[in-house]
Every structure is written in C-alpha cells, then in structure tokens.
Amino acid sequence: MVRLADLLEIERAHHLERLHVMPEMGAPTLVAGVSLSKRRVAIVTTAGMHVRSDIPFNTTGSGTDYRVIPGDVASADLVMSHVSVNFDRSGFQSDANVVFPLERLKELAEQKYIGSVARFHYSFMGAIWPITKYEAKARELAALLRADGVDAVVLSPV
Template sequence: MRLRSSEMQPVAPAPWITPKPLKDCIVAIISTAGLHRRTDVPFKVGAVDYRLIPGDADFGDLVVSHIRTNFDRSAYQQDPNIWFPLDRLREMAADGEIGGVSSWHYSFMGAQPNHHALSKAGEEVGQLLAAGEVDVALIVPV
C-alpha cells in the first residue's frame, strides 16, 4: 500500500473559497465506503462511478459493496453514523449549528489509487452539489 501511495500523483489545491457562516450552510456527505441502496447496482472492483443516497434514506435500505476486507464493518453495523453521519447532520441542523442537510448525498468506493480515473465522476458530483445549492461537502473516507 505504501508503494502504491508513493506512485500517486499529488493533487494540486483548488482555489480556496470560504463558505457562508456554518449556520447558513447546506451540507452533503460524500462517502468512500461503497455504500448504496439495496436496489442499486453494487460497486465492482475498480469502480470509478458513484451512487446517490437520498437525504431521507433509511439506514436499513443501505448495504456496502466495498471490496476491501481490511477495515472494520462491525462499527458501522452498530451505528451507521460512524461512516455516514446523516443523523448527526440532521441534529446539527435542528440545533441551528448548520443551515441544513442536502436532499442528496454521494457514495464512491474508495481503494482507488488512480485519482485521475475519478475525475469525470468527481466533476459530475461537483456540478450536482452546486445545482443542489450545497455549500459544504463533507468527505468521509473509511
């Protein structure tokens, strides 16, 4: 894994944009846990596409097709918020800490050493986030 990471190309920083005050920000989750709805086509090895997860998703409707076996799934089984903190965001929105929770969230399968392979899907998701008036994308890797 160390060898693979040494082969990764550095990602140049994008222009910095300071968002609105958090209490006015709409937040979306971007997960790399390979989460998706049961009815979705699962992720395959080397997947560079993504799945949509609706903001009103029930955790019981989600499954995981991430290919790697070396990270702990038992904590997610116990509490899905540990990967996908939807309830936490809802609570923070209700308390006025953030402005709201996006109607859509986005899920990728991580373990993808080729960043460029994700460019197309990444740009597409960026456009969807902008169209959905999302101010903050919370990227939660596993």
C-alpha cells in the same frame, strides 16, 4: 482499519509503493464564505455505501461509478458493499453514522448549527486505484452538488 504492521510483508510493500505514485495536489486555495449556520451540507464517502435496492459496487466496472443516496433514507436501508478485504465493517454494522453521518447532520440542522441537509448524498468505492481516474466523475458530482444548492461537504474517506 487494518494497520500496516498487521499486513503480510508483500501486502505492506504493495501499499507503501503506492505512496510513490500518488498525484501531487498542491496547496489548497482557501476562501471565506457564509457561516456554517447558513450552509447546505452533503456527504460524499468512499465507503461503498448504497441504498439496499441499488446495484452493489464491484470490481468489474470502471471503478469510478458512484451511488446517489437520498437524504431521507432510513439507516436500515443502507448497505455497504465495500470490496476491500482489509476493511473492518463492524463500526458501520453497529451505527451507519460511523461512515455516513446523515443522522448527525440532521441533528445539526435541527439545532441550527448548519443551514440544511442536502436532498442527495454520494458514495464511491474507495478501494479503486489509481485515484486520478476520478476527475471526470468528481466534476460530474460537483455539478450535482451545485444543482442541489450544496455549499459544504462532509468528506468521509474509508
């Protein structure tokens, strides 16, 4: 990940200006639930991940599309088509679990730390702005997660 201090002044100013247009989220409402050992867990990432046979992410679409990643996908079949030039892909190239910890989730399920791993996981392209455009897709995704019985999500913002 690039640091602000490493960017050209014009790039740094651009990113800092975005802070002023971030939507107000308010305080979250926290609720108690079943123990983690009984939860079904999915991954939602903004790493631009997809299965090799899927259509890559690009900047010409709506920017709010996502890719469905099956829970049984092999790491070798995962591709990252993140469009940000400021994103360092070397960690992902060494180990996909750095941004998409599917193997770690499977290990946690085997060790009974979590109840189960979801059948499907989801990836967005994180370099799209503004983030307020995601609300409709987030609601759509929430319905898919509910249909899969998911009650916990690992968010992997990239």
